[in-house]
Amino acid sequence: MKELLDLFLTFARIGGLTFGGGYAMLPMLQKEVVEKRNWVSEEEIMDYYALGQCTPGIIAVNVATFIGYKNKGVIGSIFSTAGVIAPSVVIITIIAAFLQNFADLPLVQNAFGGIRVCVGVLVLNAVQKLWKKGVIDKATLLICLAVFAGTMLLDVSPVVFVIGAGLAGWLVKKAGGAK
Amino acid sequence: MILLKLFYEFFKTGLFAVGGGLATLPFLYNMAETTNWFTAETVMDMIAISESTPGPIGVNMATYAGFTTAGVLGSLCATIGLVFPSVVVIIWVYKIMEKFKGSQLVQSVFYGLRPAVAGLIAAAGLQALYPCLIRFSGSFDPLSLVGDIQWLAIILFVALYFLIKKFNKLHPLVFIAASAVVGVLFQFGA
Known part of the structure; x- marks a missing residue:
């Protein structure tokens, strides 16, 4: 029980003290999980990251699940995952409740008018990074444009595009990798 | 049964959002379009708050969306729905990890997924951003069209991009x- 609580608290600290998840969490994980607790090795963390990116879901959650499972099985994975999301749930719920009461104030509306523009730029930056990593030849360029056009023009769930693109990647590679 | 529906929608998001960070954005935008839980503009606010607070962005967005839709219980249902598929898939992957890691099939599927995620996020971002930059008044008269453009917002956008x-x-x-x-x-x- 003590070990489970330890898993929960360690991951709560990681979740509560890092902004942005994903790779932003890596230094914190190295310090807390590798150096302080010896739960996993440095190499294992890198493997988990690689796998966390290739498996569905939030990378930080995936890594937490891996480490919890490795140490304490299914129960351990539940405790570490609960730990990593607990600070988010508490902090965001408070902010959302606060904003709901003040959303109609002109001050808040003006502030968010500016913030939305900034978010647009942040999204554009994220897309540029993904573009550099993902669009590497003609076939991937075609997939990217097709998904973009499909999302803009059709009213279908992103699930359809995710499955379709996975299939397309498999088919292209099977056909010998178009250049 | 809004709680069950929240759980289901975020379960789908958790299962199909690959790549972390803003990968949940297309799914949230789709929810804004197909349900009346929140608007596309609220999705932009969610991103801002999720980026400015600690914790994984996807988890923050799910909590925020769940709370906006159905209060504290909603935020719990959405977040648990989001992480549930991860936990199940990861435990399963852990058991077959060695086979999974170098698998040619997995590599090929990701070869197709990566560009698709870029396209998905670009489209969702553009659809959510455009009302901030252009407020279409309903008239195609050239003068009113020019008036629809939010010049200040566009200047801010370009300035922020370079900054x-x-x-x-x-x-x-x-x-x-x-x-x-x-x-x-x-x-x-x-």
Whole structure:
């Protein structure tokens, strides 16, 4: 029980003290999980990251699940995952409740008018990074444009595009990798 | 049964959002379109708050969306729905990890998925951003069309684009806070 609580608290600290998840969490994980607790090795963390990116879901959650499972099985994975999301749930719920009461104030509306523009730029930056990593030849360029056009023009769930693109990647590679 | 529906929608998101960070954005935008839980503009606010608070962005967005839709219980249902598939898939992957890691099939599928995620996020981002830059008044008269363009917002957009490129070591929180100040000074919400 003590070990489970330890898993929960360690991951709560990681979740509560890092902004942005994903790779932003890596230094914190190295310090807390590798150096302080010896739960996993440095190499294992890198493997988990690689796998966390290739498996569905939030990378930080995936890594937490891996480490919890490795140490304490299914129960351990539940405790570490609960730990990593607990600070988010508490902090965001408070902010959302606060904003709901003040959303109609002109001050808040003006502030968010500016913030939305900034978010647009942040999204554009994220897309540029993904573009550099993902669009590497003609076939991937075609997939990217097709998904973009499909999302803009059709009213279908992103699930359809995710499955379709996975299939397309498999088919292209099977056909010998178009250049 | 809004709680069950929240759980289901975020379960789907958790199962199909690959790549972390903003990968949940297309799914949230799709929810804004197909349900009346929240608007596309609220999705932008969710991103801003998720980027400015600790914790994984996807988890923050799910909590925020769940709370907006159905209060505290909603935030719990959405978040648990989001992480549930991860936990199950990861435990399963852990058991077959060695086979999974170098698998040619997995590599091929990701070869197709990566560009698709870029396309998905670009489209969802554009659809959510465009009402901030252009407010279509319903008339195609050239003069009123020019009037529809939110010039200040476009200037801010371009300026931020270059500033964020130049000072990419700074935390996004800095730019979000600065934009809030600009928004208040120039009355962006009006």
